[in-house]
Amino acid sequence: MKKASEAVVKKYQRYVMDNYVRTPLVITKGKGSRVWDAEGKQYLDLFPGWGVSGLGHGHRWVMRALRGQSMRLAHVANNYYHPTQAKAAEALIKHSFEGKVFFCNSGAEAVETAIKIARKWGKGRHEIIVMDRAFHGRTMGALSATQAKYQEGFEPVVPGFVRVPFGDLAAVKAALTPNTVAVLTEPIQGEGGINVPEKSFLTGLRKLCDDKNLLLMFDEVQTGMGRTGEWFAFQHFGVTPDVMMLAKALGGGFPVGAVVAGDKVAAVLTPGTHATTFGGSGLASACVLAVIEAIEKEKLLARVKLSSGRAFRRLEKLKAESSIIREVRGVGFMIGIDLSVDGRPIVEAARQRGLLVNCTQGRVIRMLPALTITRVELDRAITILSDVIKEHAETRQSAKR
Numbered sequence: 001m002k003k004a005s006e007a008v009v010k011k012y013q014r015y016v017m018d019n020y021v022r023t024p025l026v027i028t029k030g031k032g033s034r035v036w037d038a039e040g041k042q043y044l045d046l047f048p049g050w051g052v053s054g055l056g057h058g059h060r061w062v063m064r065a066l067r068g069q070s071m072r073l074a075h076v077a078n079n080y081y082h083p084t085q086a087k088a089a090e091a092l093i094k095h096s097f098e099g100k101v102f103f104c105n106s107g108a109e110a111v112e113t114a115i116k117i118a119r120k121w122g123k124g125r126h127e128i129i130v131m132d133r134a135f136h137g138r139t140m141g142a143l144s145a146t147q148a149k150y151q152e153g154f155e156p157v158v159p160g161f162v163r164v165p166f167g168d169l170a171a172v173k174a175a176l177t178p179n180t181v182a183v184l185t186e187p188i189q190g191e192g193g194i195n196v197p198e199k200s201f202l203t204g205l206r207k208l209c210d211d212k213n214l215l216l217m218f219d220e221v222q223t224g225m226g227r228t229g230e231w232f233a234f235q236h237f238g239v240t241p242d243v244m245m246l247a248k249a250l251g252g253g254f255p256v257g258a259v260v261a262g263d264k265v266a267a268v269l270t271p272g273t274h275a276t277t278f279g280g281s282g283l284a285s286a287c288v289l290a291v292i293e294a295i296e297k298e299k300l301l302a303r304v305k306l307s308s309g310r311a312f313r314r315l316e317k318l319k320a321e322s323s324i325i326r327e328v329r330g331v332g333f334m335i336g337i338d339l340s341v342d343g344r345p346i347v348e349a350a351r352q353r354g355l356l357v358n359c360t361q362g363r364v365i366r367m368l369p370a371l372t373i374t375r376v377e378l379d380r381a382i383t384i385l386s387d388v389i390k391e392h393a394e395t396r397q398s399a400k401r
C-alpha cells in the first residue's frame, strides 16, 4: 500500500470503530461505474456502494437535484409540508402500488417501520414469519428478523419472529399460529446468496396471506429501484405485497429509506404513533425524484434487461467451462456466482486487476452493477472475472496434481 492510502488507513485504525471487514483500498473519487484510489489507480466497480449507487457514482441528475435543493432548503421538519416530499411520494406510488409512503433514512429503519405497522395492524396478533438466510438489517427489530448468525452476541433478540426455509410454502403454512400477523421476506435474497424463489412460492404466499388475513411484506431494499429490470422485484413475479421496504439505491447515493403500504394498512400509523426526524428531508426527496426521473427518461429498465441477458449468457458459458462454479443465479443486475470454493481469493484477485466485486455467504460472488453501466464496461468486468476464476481453478488443479 502506498503512502497516501497508508495514512488514511492508520487514521481509521486509530479513530474509527473496527466493525467492518475492510479491503485495503482507499477510494477517493467515483464516476459512473468507475472509482479511483488515493494513488489514482482506476477500478471498475460492479458493487457500487453495496447497491446504493444504483445509477453509478455521481449521476449528473442526482448531483444537480442535490445542488439545487441545497440552495433552497435542506430540511423541513415533518410537522410541516413541503412540495418535494409530496412529489417523491407520488412518484413512488405511481411506479409501485396504490397506497401511501413513509420516508426514513435506511433499510433497517424501513424494516423497523414495517414491523411496527404489522404489530399495530394486527391488534394483538404479533408473530411475523421470516426466512432462513434472510437479511433485513442490524437494528434490534430488523436483526431479529434476520438469519441467526448475525444475532450472535446480541441476544436476547426481539420475540415474535418465526423462521422457516426460504421458498418452502408448506413450512410457512405449518408455522402459522393464531398470533401470526405477517410474512416478511425479500422477494429475491441478496445477502443470503442471490437466491431466486420459484414464482409459485410468492404467489402461494400472496394467496395464504389473503386467506388468513395476514400482511405480505416485501423487503425490496436491495431488489428495488430497477435492480431486477423492473421497478421492483414484486413486478417481476406479478405478486403485489401489502407493505414494501426500500432504501439503498432509492436516493442514488443519498441516505434515504421508505415504506410503501396499501391505504388501509398505512392508516394504522396515525399522528404520533411513528416518526423520524430526518425522514424525507428536502435533500433526500429531491434525490429520490431525480433517481426515478433518470430511470424513466434514460430507459434504464430496458437497458438492464438487455445487458443482463448478455451477461448471464456469458456467465453460463463460463460455468460450463469451469470446475469451481456450481451455479449462476440472479435476475437483471442482481448477479450471483455460487462457487464450490472460498470466494474471497477471487474477489482479491479481481481487485488486483482493477475490478471490484463482492463475496457473500463465503462463496457466492455477488455483483450489483449500476443500471447505467455501459456494455463495454460490463463486458470488460466479466472478462476479468472469467480470467480470474479460470486461473484460480487451474492453480487448484495443479496444486492437487
Ligand SMILES: Cc1ncc(COP(=O)(O)O)c(C=O)c1O
Binding pocket: 106, 107, 108, 109, 111, 135, 136, 137, 138, 186, 190, 191, 219, 220, 221, 222, 223, 247, 248
Ligand atoms: C434486503 C435488505 N434489507 C435491509 C437491509 C439493511 O439496510 P441498511 O444497511 O440501509 O440498514 C439490507 C442491507 O444490505 C438489505 O440488503
